[in-house]
Amino acid sequence: MRGVRPWAAAVPLFAVLAVLLAGCGIRATEVPTDFGPAPSRVPCSLSDVPGPSAPNVAAQTSAGVPVQVFLLCASQLVTVDRAVRVPDGTAEAQRRVLVAQGLLDELARTPAASETAAGYTTDVRGGMSVRGPGPKDPEDALRLSTTPDDLASYALAQIVCTFSDSAAAEGDGHVVLGGPDTDPLRRYACTPEVRSRPGAQVPPSSGVDGS
Numbered sequence: 352m353r354g355v356r357p358w359a360a361a362v363p364l365f366a367v368l369a370v371l372l373a374g375c376g377i378r379a380t381e382v383p384t385d386f387g388p389a390p391s392r393v394p395c396s397l398s399d400v401p402g403p404s405a406p407n408v409a410a411q412t413s414a415g416v417p418v419q420v421f422l423l424c425a426s427q428l429v430t431v432d433r434a435v436r437v438p439d440g441t442a443e444a445q446r447r448v449l450v451a452q453g454l455l456d457e458l459a460r461t462p463a464a465s466e467t468a469a470g471y472t473t474d475v476r477g478g479m480s481v482r483g484p485g486p487k488d489p490e491d492a493l494r495l496s497t498t499p500d501d502l503a504s505y506a507l508a509q510i511v512c513t514f515s516d517s518a519a520a521e522g523d524g525h526v527v528l529g530g531p532d533t534d535p536l537r538r539y540a541c542t543p544e545v546r547s548r549p550g551a552q553v554p555p556s557s558g559v560d561g562s
Contacts, residue, residue: 420433427549428547479497481494488529489559498531507553508550510528511526524541537558539555
């Protein structure tokens with residue numbers, strides 16, 4: 352009797368194993384793979400959010416002045432586009448106050464759904480107002496209805512950086528702010544450290560002569 356070749360005997364055994372594995376829901380030829388976790392959304396990236404990435408700024412600017420405000424995201428200050436309404440022909444001094452009030456209102460507004468999904472928040476509360484300089488104040492001063500020292504560090508950083516980079520101030524990274532009435536004025540600066548660590552770095556300031 353001729354001997355059975357080894358490979359011929361292995362064929363039925365392989366077939367039996369394949370049937371058994373299939374019965375357990377496992378493919379005999381399946382190779383385990385590990386590609387790591389799925390990529391996560393980049394914080395503060397509006398391009399990763401489905402749908403409109405931001406409020407319709409184009410529609411806003413048709414009836415207002417384009418501006419930028421600083422919101423909080425990933426514990427930093429990040430700019431977003433907005434628009435504020437300023438009537439044509441407004442005198443420069445009044446224009447500054449209107450822009451400042453519009454910026455305050457935008458800072459206090461709840462971020463759009465897409466911005467919230469990307470991690471944007473604001474620490475500025477609604478109901479705050481701003482007016483121009485008092486009789487003895489320098490002409491570039493702005494007075495808030497809340498004393499700056501009474502604001503949370505995040506809110507103060509948002510306001511200082513938003514104002515100092517806008518038509519509400521000189522646009523040189525500084526803004527003169529004070530509270531109501533005769534509260535002392537101070538010149539605040541929006542520095543890279545404030546923008547990167549608004550919760551830990553208070554906007555540096557210096558006194559203003561005559562206040």
